[in-house]
Amino acid sequence: MSREVRVRFAPSPTGPLHIGGVRTALYNYLFAKKNGGKFLLRIEDTDQTRFVPGAEDYIKDSLDWLGITADESPWNPGEVGPYRQSERKADYMQYALDLVEKGHAYYAFDTSEELEAMRKRLTAARVVQPQYNSITRTQMKNSLTLSEEEVKERLASGDPYVIRVKIPRKEEVRLNDMIRGWVMVHSSTLDDKVLMKSDGMPTYHLANIVDDHLMGITHVIRGEEWLPSAPLHVLLYKFFGWESTMPQFAHLPLLLKPDGNGKLSKRDGDKLGFPVFPLNWENKATGETAAGFREQGYLPDAFLNFLAFLGWNPGNDQEIFSKEELVEAFSIERIGKSGTKFDIAKAKWYNEQYLRSKPDSELAEFVVADAKSTGTEISPELAENMVRLTKERVTFPAEFWKDYQYIVIAPDTFDEQVASKKWNEDAVKVLTHYAGVLDNFSGTFDAETAKNLLGESAEAEEIKSGKVMQAVRLAVTGVGGGPDLMEIFAILGTAELAKRIRFALDTLSIAG
RNA sequence: GGUCCGUUCGUCUAGGGGUUAGGACGCAUCCCUUUCACGGAUGAAACACGGGUUCGAUUCCCGUACGGACUACCA
Numbered sequence: 001m002s003r004e005v006r007v008r009f010a011p012s013p014t015g016p017l018h019i020g021g022v023r024t025a026l027y028n029y030l031f032a033k034k035n036g037g038k039f040l041l042r043i044e045d046t047d048q049t050r051f052v053p054g055a056e057d058y059i060k061d062s063l064d065w066l067g068i069t070a071d072e073s074p075w076n077p078g079e080v081g082p083y084r085q086s087e088r089k090a091d092y093m094q095y096a097l098d099l100v101e102k103g104h105a106y107y108a109f110d111t112s113e114e115l116e117a118m119r120k121r122l123t124a125a126r127v128v129q130p131q132y133n134s135i136t137r138t139q140m141k142n143s144l145t146l147s148e149e150e151v152k153e154r155l156a157s158g159d160p161y162v163i164r165v166k167i168p169r170k171e172e173v174r175l176n177d178m179i180r181g182w183v184m185v186h187s188s189t190l191d192d193k194v195l196m197k198s199d200g201m202p203t204y205h206l207a208n209i210v211d212d213h214l215m216g217i218t219h220v221i222r223g224e225e226w227l228p229s230a231p232l233h234v235l236l237y238k239f240f241g242w243e244s245t246m247p248q249f250a251h252l253p254l255l256l257k258p259d260g261n262g263k264l265s266k267r268d269g270d271k272l273g274f275p276v277f278p279l280n281w282e283n284k285a286t287g288e289t290a291a292g293f294r295e296q297g298y299l300p301d302a303f304l305n306f307l308a309f310l311g312w313n314p315g316n317d318q319e320i321f322s323k324e325e326l327v328e329a330f331s332i333e334r335i336g337k338s339g340t341k342f343d344i345a346k347a348k349w350y351n352e353q354y355l356r357s358k359p360d361s362e363l364a365e366f367v368v369a370d371a372k373s374t375g376t377e378i379s380p381e382l383a384e385n386m387v388r389l390t391k392e393r394v395t396f397p398a399e400f401w402k403d404y405q406y407i408v409i410a411p412d413t414f415d416e417q418v419a420s421k422k423w424n425e426d427a428v429k430v431l432t433h434y435a436g437v438l439d440n441f442s443g444t445f446d447a448e449t450a451k452n453l454l455g456e457s458a459e460a461e462e463i464k465s466g467k468v469m470q471a472v473r474l475a476v477t478g479v480g481g482g483p484d485l486m487e488i489f490a491i492l493g494t495a496e497l498a499k500r501i502r503f504a505l506d507t508l509s510i511a512g
Numbered sequence: 513g514g515u516c517c518g519u520u521c522g523u524c525u526a527g528g529g530g531u532u533a534g535g536a537c538g539c540a541u542c543c544c545u546u547u548c549a550c551g552g553a554u555g556a557a558a559c560a561c562g563g564g565u566u567c568g569a570u571u572c573c574c575g576u577a578c579g580g581a582c583u584a585c586c587a
Binding site for chain 2: 010011012014044046047049050108112115128129131160162164180183184185186189190191193194195196197198199201203204205208223224225226227228229230231251253254256258262263309310311313315316317319336337338339340341342343345346347348349350356390391392393394418422451454465466467468469470472473474479480481482483484485486
């Protein structure tokens with residue numbers, strides 16, 4: 001009988017969650033759902049100096065937006081809470097002490113100045129890697145070098161101290177990563193990492209292992225940046241005697257900058273011309289806002305689909321996956337090993353695909369709202385008509401109104417390039433004739449009728465209608481390209497259409 | 513510097529001892545069309561390098577190069 005799958009996403013609320021983190025959350029979620037397990041969210045806020053107000057809410061909002069819902073979290077606690085490490089503070093010390101008792105950890109009283117001096121001394125002695133380890137700890141102030149009496153005294157008098165792990169001098173540490181296979185490291189290259197800080201808070205390493213154990217975590221799926229410390233984690237499981245329930249590790253390839261230079265970091269922001277955050281983030285300190293995918297117009301399902309494919313693939317040609325399909329198809333075996341460069345063009349393509357699959361009526365709501373925000377009230381019917389005509393031509397919902405509002409609002413300027421090339425006497429003749437026809441028309445003016453009448457006007461002037469079509473378009477819309485013109489005519493109606501044509505006739509002059 | 517991880521078209525990737533090395537995005541050309549898109553068709557475009565192993569290596573092994581992560585009382 002294997003245990004129920006339990007995975008966690010454990011972000012640190014030190015700023016906005018970036019997309020690498022979101023992807024990690026997504027993979028954890030998919031893995032849990034695929035295996036009928038639980039997905040937990042744990043806030044790792046052990047570093048009080050880096051706490052950023054609002055970051056926790058941001059994490060929640062981001063995951064909510066994408067529908068990556070945790071089965072257990074600070075907002076929806078299960079039975080192994082609390083789900084914030086700051087609220088678990090009291091528990092960690094006993095585990096650290098347990099390690100001290102077992103001889104796997106020790107007190108260290110060195111000040112930061114003394115540590116600095118040690119590193120300087122070692123560097124001067126050309127030691128390549130100055131670190132607190134099995135060799136150097138013999139020269140430092142800790143419970144391994146000080147007398148038992150002095151240690152007791154220092155502890156009693158409230159001397160600041162940390163608890164460090166005692167890394168064995170010669171041991172081959174191995175772990176079987178689900179993505180990378182066997183990884184082996186010799187303990188001599190590891191250092192005696194701090195487990196408990198002098199402020200009484202645990203470091204990541206201690207808190208992480210203790211909480212994962214207490215919360216029954218079976219699989220640790222996290223970014224590759226943790227791979228170097230994974231051997232330490234394995235050692236800690238062993239020291240605690242928790243080997244039999246040690247989770248399996250899966251270290252995800254990193255998300256890289258598009259130029260291939262380093263991992264995608266929070267600081268990159270819209271400096272690179274696209275968001276690296278799911279949602280807008282306002283930096284309270286600087287007042288600057290970093291762009292989010294949501295506000296740029298990305299649909300959550302499209303973004304999720306895109307994100308899933310950054311480092312994972314289903315092994316077949318299918319590219320469009322709903323969340324449910326992703327759950328069904330997901331497996332850790334199909335996650336790649338190498339870093340993934342972020343390609344915004346693909347993200348846009350995904351958005352277009354999802355946008356086109358949405359019903360016109362739903363998209364029309366965006367258009368009504370966007371129009372209203374610029375002071376124009378339009379009916380849902382009109383908005384839906386606009387969507388029907390332009391859906392295949394936009395990437396983001398905002399483009400409906402931004403690029404095609406001429407369907408509602410008559411243009412007052414005309415594209416000069418098109419005008420100079422296409423505006424000619426033939427066009428003037430046909431349009432003048434057509435305007436007159438429109439004045440006298442009564443009946444149903446649909447696209448078909450609009451086209452027939454225009455054809456007749458052209459014929460009357462003995463001009464091929466195809467020759468003047470772009471000029472006609474220019475006159476009515478102000479631009480040289482766009483959706484089916486006759487459909488636009490039908491929406492405008494004869495009166496508005498005639499009015500626009502006459503305005504163009506008055507305004508435009510034939511290029512010499 | 514040290515430890516660890518990685519390397520298939522520009523990008524995301526499939527594949528895996530014998531393949532015309534497949535797909536997607538992007539790009540180009542053509543078709544459709546009243547324009548621009550959409551759609552359809554076609555095309556250019558890749559196994560980092562050097563040694564092994566093998567009848568045969570892009571695939572396995574070892575080096576080299578390159579890229580990346582880590583190297584805090586941060587996570």
